[in-house]
Amino acid sequence: MEKTSNLLIVDDEPGIRNLLSGFLSKFYSVDLAESTPNALQMITEKVPDIILTDVKMPGEDGLCLLHKVHTQFPDIPVILMTGHGDKKTVTNGLRFGAFDYLEKPFDRQAIINTVNRAHESNLAYQGIKDIEATNIHSAKLFLLSEVAEGNSHGINNPLSCIITALGLIKNFIEVENFDKAELLNLVDKAEKSSWRISKIIRAMAKLSKESPGCVIETVSVKSILEDVSLLCNEKLQYHGIQYSVSSIPNDLKIECDASKISQVFKYMLENAEFAIKNMEEKWIKVNIENTEKFVDISITDSGLGIPPGIKEKLFLPFFTTNSEEKSLGLGLYIIKRILEMHKGSIKISDNTENTCFSIRLPKAQN
Numbered sequence: 598m599e600k601t602s603n604l605l606i607v608d609d610e611p612g613i614r615n616l617l618s619g620f621l622s623k624f625y626s627v628d629l630a631e632s633t634p635n636a637l638q639m640i641t642e643k644v645p646d647i648i649l650t651d652v653k654m655p656g657e658d659g660l661c662l663l664h665k666v667h668t669q670f671p672d673i674p675v676i677l678m679t680g681h682g683d684k685k686t687v688t689n690g691l692r693f694g695a696f697d698y699l700e701k702p703f704d705r706q707a708i709i710n711t712v713n714r715a716h717e718s719n720l721a722y723q724g725i726k727d728i729e730a731t732n733i734h735s736a737k738l739f740l741l742s743e744v745a746e747g748n749s750h751g752i753n754n755p756l757s758c759i760i761t762a763l764g765l766i767k768n769f770i771e772v773e774n775f776d777k778a779e780l781l782n783l784v785d786k787a788e789k790s791s792w793r794i795s796k797i798i799r800a801m802a803k804l805s806k807e808s809p810g811c812v813i814e815t816v817s818v819k820s821i822l823e824d825v826s827l828l829c830n831e832k833l834q835y836h837g838i839q840y841s842v843s844s845i846p847n848d849l850k851i852e853c854d855a856s857k858i859s860q861v862f863k864y865m866l867e868n869a870e871f872a873i874k875n876m877e878e879k880w881i882k883v884n885i886e887n888t889e890k891f892v893d894i895s896i897t898d899s900g901l902g903i904p905p906g907i908k909e910k911l912f913l914p915f916f917t918t919n920s921e922e923k924s925l926g927l928g929l930y931i932i933k934r935i936l937e938m939h940k941g942s943i944k945i946s947d948n949t950e951n952t953c954f955s956i957r958l959p960k961a962q963n
Contacts, residue, residue, distance in 0.1 A: 624712075851959065
């Protein structure tokens with residue numbers, strides 16, 4: 598095995614550190630730390646791929662290290678080393694997100710096997726992340742093409758209004774005694790149409806904004822949903838779908854990557870539109886609830902719910918019910934991952950006979 602992964606060993610006993618390093622350094626690039634503070638300092642300089650830590654250490658123990666590491670780096674596998682029969686520590690460690698545990702006295706092959714499994718898990722997870730990134734990018738391109746197609750009328754109609762108004766204004770000016778009130782009315786129409794085009798273009802720009810990882814900022818929930826609604830309205834109207842959004846306080850804000858959260862809501866509305874566009878009764882309702890710590894957004898459509906067999910698979914990687922060749926390409930699994938990146942969640946609501954998805958996002962802290 599090539600030394601492609603970095604392993605950090607944390608133990609307050611030099612003999613244990615040297616023993617583990619002696620045989621694990623044949624497979625991994627090994628760094629050694631004698632305490633939790635020492636390990637945390639080393640992590641700021643070089644982030645390891647795997648951490649192997651003793652639990653019982655003076656001061657901050659291994660569980661404290663596990664918690665602090667996963668607060669900033671939740672994807673790093675942390676393997677705990679504990680005394681034989683210490684079930685309470687093992688239970689707490691696994692509950693806090695430890696990858697696995699090793700009991701003393703150590704079995705060399707068991708250590709190698711456990712660390713190798715952590716390494717393989719890392720590779721598999723990185724592969725999934727790469728696939729997700731590719732799918733998110735592809736889905737984003739598709740969403741933008743949908744936005745452009747759906748808003749062609751939204752831009753062409755006010756543009757035609759502007760061109761017509763300008764032609765009439767030109768004719769008015771050429772007449773010696775023109776009606777000033779009618780001229781002002783034409784200018785007003787042209788101005789309103791220009792603002793509508795400007796709003797559509799700004800909303801498209803926000804949706805297409807590229808950002809590495811998550812660029813978190815405090816954003817108005819109202820502004821996000823207004824932009825998304827503006828982009829979706831034309832297509833919803835084309836299919837005869839009634840669309841409504843409940844009242845949203847101006848000061849209701851969340852901390853998020855506005856581009857990614859806009860993509861989430863755009864996808865959810867596209868998903869609902871696709872599901873109901875051929876039905877007789879067609880409507881989509883977005884409702885916002887302001888709770889103490891969260892913003893709860895429900896997206897309900899006139900569909901008659903989701904069959905149990907599909908409901909179980911809906912959040913699996915890249916699952917889609919869209920059988921058309923022109924597929925949305927962005928599964929609810931990806932939507933779920935984006936929301937989890939924002940410490941949010943999505944679920945299917947069972948409190949209505951119609952199809953309803955409930956999204957929860959933490960409110961911005963004042």
